[in-house]
Amino acid sequence: MQRRLLLVGLVFILLWVVLALLAPWIAPYDPNGIRTEDKLQSPNMAHWFGTDNFGRDIFSRILYGARVTLWTGVLAIGIACVAGIPLGAIAGYFGGKVGNIIMRMMDTLLAFPSLILAMALAASIGPGLLGALLAVGIVAMPEFARLMYGQTVVIKEKEFIEASRALGVRHTAIIFQHILPNALAPLIVQITLGLGSAVLITSSLSFLGLGVRPPTAEWGAMISYGRDYIMSGEWWMTFFPGIAIATTIFGFILLGDGLRDALDPHGRSPRHK
């Protein structure tokens, strides 16, 4: 059962990756091409997902939006990993005052609701994709720091770490060559789950006008444009980007959960071997 869910997640994510990569070839229209004569068309043979208030093809915009969404997710989590993992490793390995200061700072960040913190950061860095990226990266960082901290504290007590110290191996080499590889499995799970929440937070920021600038096709921003048309019956403007966001997040969560079970040798039941 778990294996099947992992596969479902993988299919969702691969589907979006392929669609994003092939967007220029698949998309029937220019995602930013304004044709006011075609505006607010309901889904039909020419415009599968309908058109928005500027007459832009929603299907094409969703394909191009996948590129923005996946890239921002990957970059934001990249920032979170590059900052969070070394901080957690240093705090866990050396401990003491430095470790305490690092981890209390991470706790402080974790204490804020993630969307509120992301909004505050994005607003202070300035609207635009770069601001959103950094904001989401900083919001996701403490989770990685905390996970790596916990892993490091456990792994550094293992005898093979002491053996390396007895051989005179330098601390940096111990951290990168012994501790990090042994902490990789839970980190991969966290990266996958983190990608899901990064997608959610970046689209939320875009929805609130703190993410990408118009006219860039981005799912959260598309929902924001469609918001005014829900009551008047133009549901397709919000529905399709909503489905896109939901399936992406769903895919990452299934993948993350599935990987957690697959990478944990203790949780594996014999029939899945």
Added chain:
Amino acid sequence: MLPILEIKDLKKHYAAKTGLFGRMSNTVKALDGISLAIEKGKTFAIVGESGSGKTTLGKTMLRLIEPTSGSIIFNGQDIMALGTESMRKLKTDMQIVFQDPFGSLDPRWTVRRTLEEPLRTHYSYSAETITKKVDEILEVVGLTPQHALRYPYELSGGQRQRVGIARALILEPQFVVFDEPVSALDVSIQAQVLTLLQDLQSRLSLTYLFISHDLSVVRYISDHVGVMYLGKMMETGPSEQLFSNPLHPYTEALISAIPQPDPDKRRERIVLSGEVPSPRNAPSGCVFHTRCPKAMPQCSSIQPEWLQVSENRYIACHLYNN
């Protein structure tokens, strides 16, 4: 003969906080004034029950655990005075083999990578030299180059311990600490590994500190023995003398507990009553007085001094204090 390694009054105290908010502080004396000297090319064995501080002693001698006070003199140099970088370089001369052959190898590293690590850490050899040295050391410890491709989980306990020994010896150290190297192995494998250690010692003229709780193993391998109890050295002496004529009541009790293979050879067995006291609450005076069959009134109040009783024998006991 000059000792290759000498420790003087080595102490390792841990502050153990107890009570709410850790207001009451208690000192655990894991090592309390240990002195010994190890001659080049010999095996000095440390015996004692669990919690006696023998592992702490082995690790402290290599400064894997920083001692609270005392001196460690290796080849005439006090290594307590060395800085981080010189201490790191000294690891090529002083090595350790750990007790747990399962835990002491990185599960994600092949045997070859594990054995290359010390070489890459200390030298900038070419790839061919490293491969050659790894293959050589594998052969020395009785493995083959095929084993180099394996991961620890693909090896048996005895093979893993051989890898642990190879890793310690690949830097060609002069002094090696063996922390219960065979206690996790089957008896038949124990004998193989012990023979290997003796063979290596004579071939490479190594000096060993051999930590064990198994007296029959110690008797087999050691030249000199130190008996520890609750962080203190009770008695040291040449192996033969110590086993045939134990002086300290604790040593006597330990030796009487060795199983006797010959059923006709009866020997009086001294059974110690009670448990080892908690190191957090070590007894006053002589730490052994609570269980000592020969305890005298002064034993509970006055710490016995570390005395030389004959050429090579030292003891801490009031029975010999005159």
